[in-house]
Amino acid sequence: MKLKSKIYLYTSVLFAVLLALVCASVYLLFEKMSLDDETSRIETEAELIAGRVRENASEVAPDDLLRAYAPADGMLRIVRAGGSSLPAVTTGDAAGLAQAPYAYRDSRATERLDDKGHGYIRVSVPVIWTDGEVVSLQVSRSIADTENRLVVLRTVLVLVALLALIPAVFASRVLANRIVRPIAALTGTMGDIRRSGKFQRIETKAKQGDELAEMERKFNEMIGLLEANFLRQERFVSDASHELKTPLTIIESYASLLRRRGRERPEVFDEAVDAILSESVRMRELTEQLLQLARRPDAESLELSETDLAECARESARSFSGAYGRTIGVEAPAAVRVLTDASKVRQLLFILLDNARKYSEGDIEVKAHSGGEGAAALSVTDKGIGIPADELPKVFDRFYRVDVSRTRQQDAGGSGLGLSLAKDIADALGAEIRIDSEPGEGTTVWLMFPEAREAADEWGESRHARSGAGRRSGRTEERRARKGAKRP
Secondary structure, eight states, X not given: OOHHHHHHHHHHHHHHHHHHXXXXXXXXXXXXHHHHHHHHHHHHHHHHHHHHHHHHTTTSOHHHHHHHHOOTTEEEEEEOTTSOBOOOEEOTXXXXXXXXXXXXXXXXXXEEEEETTEEEEEEEEEEEOTTSOEEEEEEEEEOHHHXXXXXXXXXXXXXXXXXXXXXXXXXXXXXXXXXXXXXXXXXXXXXXXXXXXXXXXXXXXXXXXXXXXXXXXHHHHHHHHHHHHHHHHHHHHHHHHHHTHHHHHHHHHXXXXXXXXXXTOHHHHHHHHHHHHHHHHHHHHHHHHHHHHHSOOSGGGOOOEEEXXXXXXXXXXXXXXXXXOOOEEEEOOSOOEEEEOHHHHHHHHHHHHHHHHHTOSSOEEXXXXXXXXXXXXXXXXXXXXXXXXXXXXXTTSTTOOOOGGGSSSGGGOOOSOHHHHHHHHHHHHTOEEEEEEETTTEEEEEEEOGGGHHHHHHHHHHHHHHHSSOOOOTHXXXXXXXXXXXXX
């Protein structure tokens, strides 16, 4: 059975059961109240009859006395202690009651009788008879009116229940459709994804806070995550097959050359070994960067802690200088503390320092900047070839490299993945990465936490003023445009 049918069936049955319980409760409560009220009335009437019989028993013959006080549509009987009785007097349709079993009662008692489908209430009251004997005066009275009212009530409740069940069943159907609709949309979307092989999302129409809307949103988030991971894998395979082809071809060519001529020509051997080693190192670095880009650089992988950016700058500069033999100056205050991931910050610095090393010959300078209200920034400056203004917007693209004729050495350039990876890491840290560069003068890469961007703008503007023809990138140009009225 489908979920929609189950919901429809179960809710309809539940509504019907609840409705039946309510109607039954109303009927039973009304029946009890009516019968209790009727019993109380008959008991009061029996007490009055007993009192009058007691008063007139010595003056009027028993038969006449009973006929005089017999209740309407009922019976009056006197039962002696031995179980015998005087002739009963009946009125209306109560003649059959005379054949009903009876017994002597030495105290007041109330009973419910039934005669040919008609209900009666019998009340026994002890009375002192003329000879001093205590007899039981039994007054029986019909409750047909009450029973008729109960029959009408039953009929009304059944009709009301049936009428109420119609909108209840309709509401069950609406509820089933309402619950199943997003599930059906979910199932249909998954079927479309399976058939087409393309990721799709469902439209969220439910109100905020609705569990069904939350399910739709979570599904869309999951699809977005799957799509992002799929694209990363697809991009990794595409990038790897494209970028690893060249070093593998070079290694294969030089290995073939070694096999043919390496033994006879030592110069060919040395050239081939150097080329193979160089391409192997390049391929390893490229593979590491591709793997890093294929991972999720999001907040879920961050380990936030209070981090001293000045200390990170000093440690990274010291390690990098020892590894590559380059002079790296560090300018930083005593401490620049921010809440971030220290390992990701050091990874960023290594990428920026490696980029500066590849495209410059001179010293490299790292600065840690401290601003107000916890603002902070890091900058890496080189005196290298610089980047033309028209190429600045492209430097964060994957595999994009500035024209190799501008590089320090043609084989010194990277794979074009470093800055793309740095951008991903900076985005994960919630920081902004920005580049200021002038051809022939050098490049400064900024890593800024929110309030530190003003310091970068002021630094860039002062540099622009010194050069007279400096070019800025991205957000700096926008900020200068906004401040153009104040700063020339």
